[in-house]
Amino acid sequence: MTEQKNLLPKRRFKQFHNEIVWNQLELKKIAPLQRGFDLTKSSMKSGPYPVVFSNGIGAWNSEYKVKGPGVVTGRSGSIGNVSYIDDDFWPHNTSLWVTNFFDNYPLFIYYLYQNVNLTRFGSGSGVPTLNRNDVHDYSTSIPKIDEQIRIGNFLKHFDDLIILQQHKLEKTKELKAAYLSEMFPAEGEFVPKRRFTKFDDDWKQRKVFEFGNQISSGGTPKTSCEDYWNGNIPWIQSSDLTEDIVVIKESRKKITEEAVNNSATKIIPKNSIAVVTRVGVGKLALIPFEYATSQDFLSISNLNLDKWFATYALYNVLQKEKKSVQGTSIKGMTKNDLLMKEIMIPASHEEQQQIGAYFLMLDDLIALHQHKLDKLQNLKKAYLHEMFV
Template identity: 35%
Template sequence: MTEQINLVPKRRFKEFQNTPDWEQRKLKEIVDLLKDGTHGTHKDGNDAFLLSAKNIKNGQIIIDELIDRKISSEDYNSIFKNYKLVDQDLLITIVGTIGQTALYMDTTSKLAFQRSVAIIRGNQDVNQNFLKSTVDSNYVQKQLKQSASMSAQAGVYLGDLEKLTITIPELSEQIKIGNFFKQLDRYITLHQRKLEKTEALKSAYLSEMFPAEGENEPKRRFAGFTQAWEQRKLGDVIDGLYNGQTPSRFRDDFWNGNINWLSSGELNRSIVKTASEQITEAGQADANLRIVPKNTFVMAITGLEAAGTRGNCGILGIDTTLNQSCMAIFPNKKLLSTQFLFQWYKMVGEDYGIRFTQGTKQQSYNAEIIKDLDICLPKVEEQLKISQFLSEMDNLINLQQRKLEKLQNIKKAYLNEMFV
């Protein structure tokens, strides 16, 4: 005898706890429209945006008016010859980053989509807010990832979308769930925009509180500071540099000790509070490693051809040894503040990592290159004032980031418990 599966979510609104179980359906059975965007090539124009999967992010349609392409009204009308986007159509990415969703609003700018985005319009038995949330759920996302992995190219075909298993309750419960996630998404979006606004504000301050290239005074200064900044080589204002090594991986007695060992992948452009690996005293002695004290500035010096590594740095919040991909810098305290060095390098690190590194396939710094980097400095008193202000902004950004991550984790938990 086959065991019957109860299609009931772990978490349910009280008024629906005694209502019928949910019903499993194929997506094609509950939609009036399921299609992908245009497959054609279109000339640049000035009428409507032609967007792709990269424009669907964090539950929103993201349009950059300076970068995103526009097409002509003729091409736009040709794309929508047989159908029109309507309010609440569900958009889902099916090429590249799979499974990102957003609801189209009829107040959105005039736009069309390339084939990397599919359009889903539920029938009268389906609430679109619920449909978006159920597609966001772990159960449906796993189906999408599985379909993508079976394709010759990284993508999901319309035929795969049609076969998605969707579990739905009665319409009244769908509406309740859909509205719940709609409000939660609005709250997350509000915090996302708040974070982006603070990050943009800090970026604006950075551009005004440091001199432009070729100049020796910034646009914005704290009261009481009027002296011109001085152009120096970094090597002239530091006491030393140090980068580490890796103890032999073939010696078990060198690893899993109680001495922190840090790699550049753990530099987070903030305070580094943990190291993922530890070594023993024997490992430290074998690689001739010194322990770098907390409050030291450390920067990534290898693998800088990768955008995610280039410009990486941090302030140590722990005592630790380093591997060969990290360089610790020890400022002359009479000339250079560690916190100012940190804020300065966060600003220039991406650019310097492109302009001044060496290597063919792998881009890297060495000690001599680092010493030869240009840095424009005020007196230490002004450095401290600037770095304190920017550190306070960093703290605010980190706080807002943690709040946003908490909300996102809450949503993930609800998605896991409120769908089957």
């Protein structure tokens, strides 16, 4: 009885509940793998056939080596990723491809290999390598073809939903980036390209230190002193902030009043903007509660501008700064450099409010799309775990 139970998945479609146990076989008898084919960049000729590398499709070629559909996984460099290819393709020599499906449903085999977790068979301390012989000896179980088709198509439906949700998320992020470039004046300009109706006055230039009446830095209480930690004062670190998200709801660590009294950190008023000035250029957040920070931050408090406009105006400038230092050894900026940066500001507080509210709406929409995507991915992961032995 125990052996039979182990040969059935936790979750099955109703019409298969009375079916016999799944057939237990080694992977080499289900869907064996073979090393891909050499193909140098110089010998590639642009064409309709995907070249599948260790981490997925990486190029297109005028010739193919394998008739689709196919299942490909990484052999060298990147292991664990599994690709399903509908059409004819060229498996690169950094990959392994299924040479024979033995009348099994290819889409089912694709999800079977995902569930196997191929990273466990990896070796090599430098460049990770997957030995197909180790994989071939792994024993697993498969159902009859009718059940394979139901499982494969069901999980494919989830993947289609995930792709659709990823598309919505990326489109909204692209929309935000486009409006950031159009709703703030370009360099040398006094008005933005895109504007809400009834506003036509020139914007004025102001330095960042003029955004608020209080500028604060932070510090780190002694980590060896237990009396300083697990209090009720949120202590923000750079790792608490997420790139492209300017809202933070909580901190991972909290400190005590004694920690504040005996270190360089200080309590900062709610609705202040915390900007990372060391490692993590481009990260900032409007903090809706009183908090303290590490020395990686500069906080601007008692704002003279609409709080959301000020946040997104700074975010826009820091994104440009981040792009300018990409590929260089620069990992941060001095606090003085940040405070002396000049930013164009609309004189009308109402215009500030409308701009800030618009970008907040876009960020809420991005967060909603991300939440739905996470939910779909977690649901698929659960089904993948429960629908295989």
